[in-house]
Amino acid sequence: MGILLARNRTELRKLADSLFATLEGASVTQTLGFVPTMGALHEGHATLIRKSARENAITVVSIFVNPRQFGANEDLAKYPRTLDEDLDLCEKAGAHLVFAPTVDDIYPHDFRTQVSVSQMDSVLCGAFRPGHFNGVCTVVMLLLNLIRPQRAYFGLKDFQQYSILARMMSDLEHPATIIGVPTVRDSHGLALSSRNRFLDEHALQTSLKIPRALSAAAELYLRGEQRSSELIHEAKKYLTNDLGFELQYCELRDASMLQNVEFQIETDAVLAVAAFVTGADGVKTRLIDNIFLTRDLDHREALLTLIESASRQEDIG
Numbered sequence: 001m002g003i004l005l006a007r008n009r010t011e012l013r014k015l016a017d018s019l020f021a022t023l024e025g026a027s028v029t030q031t032l033g034f035v036p037t038m039g040a041l042h043e044g045h046a047t048l049i050r051k052s053a054r055e056n057a058i059t060v061v062s063i064f065v066n067p068r069q070f071g072a073n074e075d076l077a078k079y080p081r082t083l084d085e086d087l088d089l090c091e092k093a094g095a096h097l098v099f100a101p102t103v104d105d106i107y108p109h110d111f112r113t114q115v116s117v118s119q120m121d122s123v124l125c126g127a128f129r130p131g132h133f134n135g136v137c138t139v140v141m142l143l144l145n146l147i148r149p150q151r152a153y154f155g156l157k158d159f160q161q162y163s164i165l166a167r168m169m170s171d172l173e174h175p176a177t178i179i180g181v182p183t184v185r186d187s188h189g190l191a192l193s194s195r196n197r198f199l200d201e202h203a204l205q206t207s208l209k210i211p212r213a214l215s216a217a218a219e220l221y222l223r224g225e226q227r228s229s230e231l232i233h234e235a236k237k238y239l240t241n242d243l244g245f246e247l248q249y250c251e252l253r254d255a256s257m258l259q260n261v262e263f264q265i266e267t268d269a270v271l272a273v274a275a276f277v278t279g280a281d282g283v284k285t286r287l288i289d290n291i292f293l294t295r296d297l298d299h300r301e302a303l304l305t306l307i308e309s310a311s312r313q314e315d316i317g
């Protein structure tokens with residue numbers, strides 16, 4: 001059986017029910033994993049889907065470019081849409097069903113509700129993208145209610161999104177377990193993103209400042225540095241503004257509530273960066289990235305991989 005595609009809520013329910021019916025000895029222990037996306041899928045998304053496919057009987061991927069999370073001057077219209085290739089990637093990664101609804105199906109004309117997570121949504125990206133996380137929370141809550149998964153998978157590349165959604169699900173006692181998946185990077189350390197396809201050769205080179213900065217701060221942290229001023233200072237050495245690069249923020253925040261780490265890291269923290277990169281073709285792209293600074297050995301590997309790929313980058317450059 002090929003991958004199933006549902007274009008609206010009614011098809012989703014029908015296909016999800018029929019999928020469960022085909023499971024041999026279907027029982028309450030058979031779980032459903034859910035991977036929400038905006039499409040233009042790449043290896044980062046594939047990693048989330050493969051993890052879900054390993055951990056659940058059924059994996060559902062949603063592909064929905066959510067207008068409510070784009071600001072008036074943002075790239076909603078030009079956000080890449082590649083459904084045929086996306087279906088192929090989902091199938092190869094082990095998904096069973098793709099939910100790719102229309103905007104009208106998700107937001108009928110009488111839709112009035114908005115979900116928001118206060119304070120955490122007004123720092124980092126939220127300070128520059130007002131309303132963005134309300135849009136994210138609202139659509140994710142709706143998708144969770146439609147798909148009813150036991151597990152939902154999100155990338156730690158969008159760390160603020162992950163922590164806000166974790167807070168939302170915990171505050172509202174949503175029964176699904178949220179799972180954060182470490183950032184997938186290219187061989188130079190650049191975090192994979194659907195927006196990377198807008199980068200020309202020049203912008204690609206410039207964008208490598210970001211993994212280089214995060215890697216330098218990660219190395220310092222692994223050598224025992226805990227002071228936020230020192231860690232931020234180290235990263236900013238690499239984030240100098242020039243014609244092709246404009247730093248929006250570089251901040252150290254505690255990993256659970258995203259509060260400012262004023263003096264030194266006490267618990268897990270995240271060093272997060274957002275910047276605009278402009279190519280020789282004049283195309284300006286906003287990129288975000290972060291590293292998770294933690295004593296948790298499970299996440300050490302991600303730090304070491306980043307450091308290794310950034311040093312490979314220096315060898316080449």
Ligand code: AMP
Binds near residue numbers: 036045158181185193
């Ligand atoms: P998006 O389509 O950009 O909304 O992303 C859908 C999901 O994939 C989100 O949970 C992202 O955090 C995750 N994701 C995107 N890029 C990466 C990456 N490079 N590594 C890991 N997860 C990612």
